[in-house]
Amino acid sequence: MIRTTGWRRRALTATLTAALSFAPVLVPCSAQAAVAYRLNDPVLAARIDGAPLLAFSVDALWRTARQGDAKASRSAVLEQAVVNRLLAGSARATYGEATLFASQRVAFAHNVMVDDQLVATLRGLYGKELEQAMQRLPGASLAGLVTAQPAITPAMLDVVFGRPGQLRLEYTLDAGQLARAQDVIVLRYQLPQGPAGTITLADVYRRQNVQGRVALFGRQSSHLQQQAMLALAALYVQHWSAQRFGAAAMADLRRVLDEQDTVQALQQLHGIGNDIDAASPVVKQLSAQVSAGEIEQYYRHHREEFRRIEKVKARHIRLLDERTAQTVAGQLSGGADFGALARRYSSAPDSQTGGELGWLQHSGAPDWLAQLAFSQAEGQPSRPIRSPVGPNDKAVWEIVLVDQRVEGYQDPASETVRYVAGNAVAREKAAAQLAALRQRLLGAARIDINRSILDQPLRVLESRS
Template sequence: MATATATEQAFASTLAGGRRGRRPAVLAGLLLGVVLATALPAGAEVSYPVRDAALAARVNGAPLHAFALDAAWRLARFKQPQVSRTATLETLIGERLLAAAARKTYGEAALYSGQRVGFVQDVALDDQLAGSLRGLYGKELEQVLLRLPGGSLNGVVTERPALDGAALDGAALDAVFGKAGQLRLELALNEQQQARAKNVVVLRYAMPSGAKGVLSLYDIYRRQNVQGRSQLFARQADFLQQQAMQSLAALFVLDWARSQFGGAAVDDLRGVLADQEAVLALQRLHGIGIDTDSGSALLEQLARQAGAAEIQAYYRQHQEEFVRIERVKARHIRLPDEASAQAVYAELRAGGDFAALARRHSRAADARNGGDLGWIKHEGKPDWLAQLAFAQDKGEVSRPIRAPVGPHDPAYWEIVLVEQRVNGMQAADSEAVRYVASNAVAREKALAQLAALRARVLREARIELNRGVLDQPLQILERS
């Protein structure tokens, strides 16, 4: 066999899990605890009429294939070796029910909003599916690859016009991407450009199963995120070849799997991955797994709807969140350079008297008063020295801090000591209280809505199981 080329390395990379920036193409841990464990009593209609060995269950009449269950269980065991097949099945059923409800209730656009710079959802799923299959059947796929002409993926390529340069003259590229070096606000093709890209054949292929097809420039383009598109717009031929072979590698894996396990079974595994992504998106929409600065249209809507009574109730019940410093009594020492500042700081750390050292070393006008700043009130927009004082604990000398002076102003350092601090409460009608409380109320409502949705989909579900796929009794679905 010939030495592995860059093309074959790209193939191996694709099989091993996909692209830069994507989540690993292995089920990212079962969501059993998140999806089902906190639900209200399930009350699902569970029966055991399924006898077809190809099926693990029917969920509201739709089949869940045994192949998809087996693949999901084996993938989950990479991260959770002790997970049972039954627990996996319960999770898949819970995710399928929640995902269906999420799509019906919110729609794809709301679930996946904020992902514009990422990969197209169906492309990401295909890559994740191919990577998952490679994780399970890597040895079998490598044997099939070795039996191809030349023992490589190139053995399925029947023609490669664009990769050989025949279809990519300058005029063809300009028609698709516009003039080279042209300033663009967005790296996207309009409808006309997309149509032209579809007519540029990158390569033709014939799979071992007999399936034949074409990869166009448009196929490569739609598989890219922003960084990938920038490479295409820059006419990076090596990148185009790499992406073409990665696309072909994914098609090769999926074609092999469908010929081995059947198209319906493989599509159902893809559905398992899609369900998991939808549930994760549903959780993010309800504030789970995002930080306080991450956007969620649902949380924003609920926050806007929070009434004054709800905000005041939250304020009364969580007053520890709204404590603020009203005023501090502080002293400071101003030094002209870092060396002298560090020397004075060392004396202070050794027990030196702050006021005495301020009178001796400070360059500020209040040095003769021992650097006394008096009482500093928390009002308006405090200057940087006041902000430094508010940030210090009572009785602790600050480290020397360089003042944020302009580029042409002389630098200096400040050391601050807070002698007294008076705390109070933020005003109940302040904007700060409204913002914090309304967002907290929104999160509480969102979690309650999600819990109610979990309970409803389980309560209304009709679940028919194949008892032969279970390796232990159900833990969740038949809970009373």
């Protein structure tokens, strides 16, 4: 049992995240590219290698950030958007969509998540205006946009999903099924001063995570109709926003949000921002390459992370029912003698010795009672713990008291040390690789800035010149 796991995870996460922060030290002065302030067009916030970044997008992200932090800086938001654009382009070229967003088999598809973020951002910024616009719709609701809801028969669903009740390993549609789903119209709509359109079963399916797909395969018509209306609501918000701000502004904001998510996926691929034990292809590869010398060095500098309990001297009281167990626990809380209660109530063979378990040594596979003892603080009786038996098996309740415990350190040659130290070293290497990539991209980029949108001096970009 290794202690301090919780703070170690938090500390390592903070260290790795800091490696990608905006600290100027991460951008060496020897690899600078030109940063100019030649933009005067109020529509533009920046150009990155000639590609525009619109002021609308920067302003939208800044205003959103200020909802959580009143001190959020527009300049910092701009810098983050610039870095994200560079990193996201590199990530897609290097890894591709399937690797970056490997969880899409069970989670929402990446493009759906970006659309939802776009709609949520617009609602957060323009919710009042959207509500007022909706009041002017027929019936003062989104239902006023629906022009038809064709009947969907069970036979139509069978053509797409197959017969009900079939055993399935995955709830997915192949290309042929998707094509047939495209022919199943869930609703028709007419956007204000905009085009008429349809939302099909395929449109709804593409917006689902695994639970949603299970509901569709289960023929849950209420779920289908609800999801179609949610899709219509998203279309309406984007249509209203495009009419007000222009299609180019919507496309750019969506791109910025997409790049933000792509960089987050890139960081997770390098073990940053997820749990220290979470799978990461880059960390896994680097971990296999960590040398014995690196592990030894890490162990020397982080020995306290490998502190463990070597053995405990413990007593216990075994009770046959929970009511008696709670009664005994109450008496212990009141200061009653543990040994006397063990002799009176315990059903274990050692009851007459006061429940003495003696010294329990840390072993590779301790039984559940030993595990319970190893998890207890010294000198404090545990609460009654039910034995881990099946629901129909006779259970007992154990109260454990650790009288003494002896601590030591994991063997530096153990597999536990190899795994923990190797993983930590690999994560630090992965973070360093990503920081180096960031430096190279910034060093090679041509960036023009519109100085008029800045609210404080730039930190990263200014530090390059």
